[in-house]
Amino acid sequence: MSVRRLAEDQVQPEGFAFNAENLKWAKQTIAKYPEGRQQSAVIPLLMRAQDQDGWVTKRCIEHVADMLEMPYIRVLEVATFYTQFQLKPVGTKAHIQVCGTTPCMLRGSEDLIKVCKSKINDKPFETNASGTLSWEEVECLGACVNAPMMMVFKDTYEDLTPERLEEIINEFEAGKDVKVGPQIDRQFSAPEGGMVTLTEVPTRKETKVAKAPAKRAPAKAAASKPKATKAAKAEAPKVAVKKPVAKAAVKPADANAPLFDAPAGDKDDLKLISGVGPVLERKLNELGITQFAQVAKLTKKQITEVDDRLSFKGRIERDDWKAQAKALAKGGAEEYRKVFGKDPR
Ligand code: FES
Known part of the structure; x- marks a missing residue:
């Protein structure tokens, strides 16, 4: 964890003011809090x-303190405690905050x-030389399950490797859109390559049976039924109750068979479709899907x-996937860029 101090006086600007739009927003935000609790709007x-100027200056801290009628030191404490506040100018395109806490360090x-x-x-x-990039090490950012990870402004980038970070x-x-979240083939913190548990979806019939309330015997019949005494129960011959035999789950014989005939010709790189990683591409190929057109x-x-x-x-x-594949089948990456305004994957 680095020491968090205000930037040197030489780089501090003379003053600070919210622009008109931000000032209106700030006043609305302050008004959300009950009378006497306006200081809650400090963060x-x-x-x-920071969104406006790129970093939090000394004058900005004083200005916010004045707006909220807080002592300067209280706002300074907040700004210097939380690492999401930058206390000196950082890279204009990205300030990379690498988590260095134990789970990320071990990974x-x-x-x-x-x-x-x-x-x-x-x-x-x-x-860096062009002033576009900077970095720092920070404490746990709360995504340890996908360690190692980093944050850039408000987005996290997880499951990183040195190669992917480069x-x-x-x-x-280059000013490109960068994929946020996990950088491997998984959704959020789900297992890589897809779910491995709870993968079967019950049929509508099964759901109905599970939800149906147990049928109760009609009250009249229950009332007319003589109560069995202890002695009668002892004398009564024991009738073997036949337990219903659980039906074996019917698994289609060809559950692993391909669904399609793979077309002739070269395989396409299905990983160009956003959402398809190496594992899903292999599974799609096993199903007989090898080309974008399919x-x-x-x-x-x-x-x-x-x-x-x-x-x-x-x-x-x-x-x-269909729209992505249609563009890729029609004109490759160029068509994809035309349609989606970004590079495939
Ligand atoms: S330890 Fe890195 S996100 Fe928690």
């Missing part, structure tokens, strides 16, 4: 000021820091079948 206001954050040192600047908080830094420097033409029914096999409900439609 949102500092954040807005390789030290190698990530080496990459930052070699590609940006040997020292934290110092920018790519990401290049992408930021994905583009999937019918509703086929999407359901493929979804079932991938054990990842709704993924195809959520990431709109």
Whole structure:
């Protein structure tokens, strides 16, 4: 954890003021809190000021303190405590905050820091030659499950490797859109390659049976039934109750068989479709899907079948694989860029 101090006086600007839009927003935000509790707006206001100027200056701290009628020292304490506030100018395109706490450290954050040192600047908080990139090491950012990870402004980048971090830094420097969240084939913190448990969806019939309330015997019949005495119970011959035999789950014999005939010709790089990683690409190939044109033409029914096999409900439609595949089949990466305004994957 680095020492957090205000920037030297030489770089501090003379004054600070919110622009008209931000001032209106700040007043509305302050008004959300009950009378006497306006100081609760300190973090949102500092954040807005940082969004406006790129970092939190000494004058900004004083200005926010005046607006909230707080002692300067109280706002200074907040600004110097939370690492999301930058206390000196940082890279204009990205300020990389690498988590160095134990889980991330055990999973390789030290190698990530080496990459930052070699590609940006040997020292934290110092920018690269063009002033576009900077870095620092921070404490746990709350995504340990996907360690090692880093944060850039408000987005996190998880499951990093030194190689992927190098790519990401290049992408930021080139002004490209960078994929946020996990950098491997997983959704949020789900297992890599898709779900491995609770993969079967119950049929409508099974759901109905499970939800149906137990049938009660009619009250009249219950009332007329003579109560068995203890002696009668002892004398009564024991009738063997036949337990219902559980039906064996019927598994289709061809559950692993391909769904499609793989077309002739070279395989396409299905990983260019956002949402398809190496594991899903292998599974798609096993199902007989090897080309973009096949994905583009999937019918509703086929999407359901493929979804079932991938054990990842709704993924195809959520990431709109069909539209992506259609563009890639029509004109490759160039067409994809034309349609989606960004590079595939
Ligand atoms: S230890 Fe790195 S995010 Fe928690």
